Amino acid sequence: MKTRKSKINALLISTVLVLTLISPIFGTESQNEKINIRNFEEAILVTDIEITRTKKAAAIEQYNLKSAEADEHTAGDSDLETKRNRGYNVKKAQKDLDYTFWLVSEKEKSVVLEGKDNYFNYLLKQDEIALQKSKIARLKKELAKIETKISLGTAVQSLKVSKELEISKEEFNLVTLEFDLESIALQLNKSLKWDLETTIDVFPTDIPTVVFDVEDLVAVVETVFENHGEVNKLNIELELAEMDLEFLEEDENNEEDDRVIIDAKADIDNLKLDIQAKKLNLEYDIRSTYNSVLNSKDQLAIKELELENLEYNLEITNKRYNVGLEVIASVEADQEAVDFGEQALKQARLDYYIQVETYKSLTTFEE
Amino acid sequence: MMKKLSSIGRKTLAISLVAVMTIGVSIGSNSLFAEEEVTVLTKEAFIETVLVDNHTIIGLEAQLVQLENQKESMAAVANMLAQVHGVVPRYNALGKKFIYTRSVPDYARYLSLGGKVLLKMPIEATVAETAEYGVLDGTITPEEKATIMTPFEYAEYLGYGDALRAFGIDTITVSPDQEYETFILPIYVGSKAITSGIESLRDGIKSARGGISVGSAQLYNTVLMFEDLLKILDLSYEVSALNYDNAQEKNEKGLISDISLKISYNDMLKAELNRNKMVRDIDNLKMNMNVMMGASPSEAFEVIAAEDEVTITKLSGLYGYTQEALVQRNEIISLNRSIDDQQFKRIFVRDLYNESDGRYVIELKRLELLKIDLEMTNDNITVEVRELYNDVLEKEQALAIANLDVQDALRQYKELAINVELGFVVESTLTKLNLLVTGAVNSAQSAGRDYLSAVDSLLGASSFGPGN
Numbered sequence: 001m002k003t004r005k006s007k008i009n010a011l012l013i014s015t016v017l018v019l020t021l022i023s024p025i026f027g028t029e030s031q032n033e034k035i036n037i038r039n040f041e042e043a044i045l046v047t048d049i050e051i052t053r054t055k056k057a058a059a060i061e062q063y064n065l066k067s068a069e070a071d072e073h074t075a076g077d078s079d080l081e082t083k084r085n086r087g088y089n090v091k092k093a094q095k096d097l098d099y100t101f102w103l104v105s106e107k108e109k110s111v112v113l114e115g116k117d118n119y120f121n122y123l124l125k126q127d128e129i130a131l132q133k134s135k136i137a138r139l140k141k142e143l144a145k146i147e148t149k150i151s152l153g154t155a156v157q158s159l160k161v162s163k164e165l166e167i168s169k170e171e172f173n174l175v176t177l178e179f180d181l182e183s184i185a186l187q188l189n190k191s192l193k194w195d196l197e198t199t200i201d202v203f204p205t206d207i208p209t210v211v212f213d214v215e216d217l218v219a220v221v222e223t224v225f226e227n228h229g230e231v232n233k234l235n236i237e238l239e240l241a242e243m244d245l246e247f248l249e250e251d252e253n254n255e256e257d258d259r260v261i262i263d264a265k266a267d268i269d270n271l272k273l274d275i276q277a278k279k280l281n282l283e284y285d286i287r288s289t290y291n292s293v294l295n296s297k298d299q300l301a302i303k304e305l306e307l308e309n310l311e312y313n314l315e316i317t318n319k320r321y322n323v324g325l326e327v328i329a330s331v332e333a334d335q336e337a338v339d340f341g342e343q344a345l346k347q348a349r350l351d352y353y354i355q356v357e358t359y360k361s362l363t364t365f366e367e
Numbered sequence: 368m369m370k371k372l373s374s375i376g377r378k379t380l381a382i383s384l385v386a387v388m389t390i391g392v393s394i395g396s397n398s399l400f401a402e403e404e405v406t407v408l409t410k411e412a413f414i415e416t417v418l419v420d421n422h423t424i425i426g427l428e429a430q431l432v433q434l435e436n437q438k439e440s441m442a443a444v445a446n447m448l449a450q451v452h453g454v455v456p457r458y459n460a461l462g463k464k465f466i467y468t469r470s471v472p473d474y475a476r477y478l479s480l481g482g483k484v485l486l487k488m489p490i491e492a493t494v495a496e497t498a499e500y501g502v503l504d505g506t507i508t509p510e511e512k513a514t515i516m517t518p519f520e521y522a523e524y525l526g527y528g529d530a531l532r533a534f535g536i537d538t539i540t541v542s543p544d545q546e547y548e549t550f551i552l553p554i555y556v557g558s559k560a561i562t563s564g565i566e567s568l569r570d571g572i573k574s575a576r577g578g579i580s581v582g583s584a585q586l587y588n589t590v591l592m593f594e595d596l597l598k599i600l601d602l603s604y605e606v607s608a609l610n611y612d613n614a615q616e617k618n619e620k621g622l623i624s625d626i627s628l629k630i631s632y633n634d635m636l637k638a639e640l641n642r643n644k645m646v647r648d649i650d651n652l653k654m655n656m657n658v659m660m661g662a663s664p665s666e667a668f669e670v671i672a673a674e675d676e677v678t679i680t681k682l683s684g685l686y687g688y689t690q691e692a693l694v695q696r697n698e699i700i701s702l703n704r705s706i707d708d709q710q711f712k713r714i715f716v717r718d719l720y721n722e723s724d725g726r727y728v729i730e731l732k733r734l735e736l737l738k739i740d741l742e743m744t745n746d747n748i749t750v751e752v753r754e755l756y757n758d759v760l761e762k763e764q765a766l767a768i769a770n771l772d773v774q775d776a777l778r779q780y781k782e783l784a785i786n787v788e789l790g791f792v793v794e795s796t797l798t799k800l801n802l803l804v805t806g807a808v809n810s811a812q813s814a815g816r817d818y819l820s821a822v823d824s825l826l827g828a829s830s831f832g833p834g835n
Binding site: 277280283284287291295301305306308309312313316 | 636640641655657658664
C-alpha cells in the first residue's frame, strides 16, 4: 500500500515538473515586459530571421570567395575554365558577397524603421485611447444633464436619443482604437519574438525632431546610382558577361553565329536593359519619396494651423464663458478638440519623421 | 455580345467635359512653380508605349517562342521514345530473361506491346516462330538462352542506348513508374499538354495586354481626376483668399475680432498647402507613367482629356455580363483546357492500366481538383462582375447627382446675379458663387471619369479579366 502511495506521489511530482517545464512554451500566463527605444532596436535586429539567414548566406559566400581565390592560378578542365579561374570567378564571388552584405544592411534599415514606426504608433495610440475615453465620459455627463432636463420638462426626448447615438458612435471608435493598439502590440511582440500575448510596457519617448532641407535632387539621384547595391551588382554582372563573351570568342571551337555566342551577347543586352530599368525605378523611388516627404511636411504644417485655430476657438469660448455668454460644457468640448488636435499633430510629426527616415535610408549609404 | 452591349441604348448625358484644360503648374519636375515645356501625351499613345515596353509582356512573348521551340524538339524526342517504348517491356517480370516462358498469353501480350524481337539475332518473330526456339515452353537449351537479347540490349542494338541512359534507364528492365514518367507522359500526354500550354500562354498574353491596357487607362484617368481635384483645390484656395480679404475688411471695420481674422488667415494657408500636396501627388503619378513607358521619371508631359463628353452606356442585365465573363475570361478558358487535358490523361491511364491502379486514382483526383477550381473561379468571377456592375450603377447615380449640383449652383448664381443687379447683395458674394459653380462643374467632370472607368472595368471583367 505504502509503495503504491509513493508511486502516486512520484507520478504527481513528475507531472508537476513536466508541467512546470512546458508552461513557458504554452504561455498560459501572459508576461509583462518593459521596452525602451534603444533596447528595442537592438533586440529586433538580433531576432530578425531574414537578417540572420542573409548573414549565414554571407558566410557561405565568404567561403566561396576564398575557394575562388585559392583556385585563381589553377588550371581547369578546359581552356574556358582556366580563363574563368583567372580573376573572373574571384570577381563573381566578391560581387555575390558584397551584394549579400548590402542586403543585410538594407534589411537592417527597414527592420529598424518599421520597428520605430510601431513603437511610436503604440505610444500615440495609447494616448488617443485615453482621450477617447475622456470624450465618452464627457458625453455621458452631457447625457445625464439632458435626462435631468427631460425630467424637468425643459428638454425633449429626441435630444437624449441623439446624444445616445453620439455616445455609441464614439464607443465604437474606442473599440476600433483598441483593436489598432492590439494589432500594433502583436507586431511589436512578433518582431521581438516574444509570446504574442505579452503585455508590453513601452517607455514613453518623444518623436525625434528631424530637419529636412530641399537639396539638389539630380545630385542625389547620381549618388544613389553610384552606391546602390543592386546597381553595383548589375554593373559587375555586365563586366563579367563581357569578360565571358571575350573568353567564348577566343575559343576557336566557337563560330560567331554559334548558339553560345548569340546567347552571351543576348545576356549582355539584357543586363544593359536591366541596369537602365533599375536606374529608372530608383530615380522614381527617390523622387516620389522626396515628394512624399514634402507632402508630410505640409501635412504637419496643416495640423499646426488646425491646432492654432482650435486654440483660437478655445480662447473665444473661454472669453464668452467668462462674461456668461457660454456654458462650461462648450469650454470642455473646445478643450477636448484642442487635445485631439495636439494628438493629430503628434501623428503628423511621426509620419513626417518616418518619411524623412525612409528618404534617408534610400539615399544614404554606409561607408 | 460585347459589341451588342456597347452599341445598344446609349444616351448622352448633358455633361460636356471641357476638352483640354491646361494646368498652370509644371509637372514631373519636383518643382511646384517652375514653368517648363511639356509634351502632350494622349491616353492611346500612353497605352501603346506601355505595351511596347512592358516587361511582363516581353517575358511572356519570349516564353511563347521558347515553348514553341520546345514543342518541336519534344515532338522529335516523343517520336524517338515511341520507337524505344515498343521494345521495352511494361513489367519488370517480362524484362527478365525467360520469364515470358510461363505462358503463351503473357508472351502474346508482350508481343502486342512491341516486344517482338528478343533474340540476339533480331528477327520479326511470330509466336509460332518464337516457339521454335523453345522460348515459350521453357525447353530451350543454355546455349539458346545465351542468344536471347534483353530489352535494353535490343534498344542498344537499335541505337537508342544513349537516349535511354539519358533518361536514367540503364538496366534491362523498366519499372512501371519509370515507364509512366519516361514514356507514357512525354509520348502521349506531353505533346497534348505542350500544345495546350502554348494556347494558354497565347491567351495569357492577350489577357495581360488587356489588363495592362485597362490598368494604364485607369492610371491615366486618375491623373485626369487628380487634375480636376487640383482645379477644385485651386478654387478652394481662391475662396479662402476671398474670405480672408472679406475678414480683413470686416476686421478693419471692427465687425470681427483679430482672432477670427487669424483663423481666416490660417484657413487660407491650409488651402494653399493642400493644393501643393495635390500637385506633388500628380507629379508622383506622372513619374510612375514615365517609368511604365521606360522613360526618365522627370520627363515632363501634359495629360489631356480623351473624351469631351460622357456617354451613359445603358447596362443590359447583370446575367448577360456574368455569362459573358464565364465564357470569355482567361482563367475559365485555361481551366477548361486543363480539364480537357486531364480528362484525356485520365482515360489514357485507365485504358493503359486499370481503374484500381494508383496512377489512375491520382489522375482522377487531379481531375476532381480542377473541377473544384473551376467552380470556385466561376463563383469568384460572378461576385466580381456583380460588384463591378453595382459600381457602375453607383457611379452613374453619383454622376447624375453631380450634374444636379451643377444645375443647382447655376440656378443660385442666376438668382444671385439678379440680386446683385438690384443692389441687394455685394458683388464679392457673386464671385464666390461663381467659383463654386466652377467647382461643381469640375466635380461633375471627375464623376464622369469615375463613371467611365467603372464601365471600362465592367467590360474588361466580362471579357479578358482584370489582368495584372
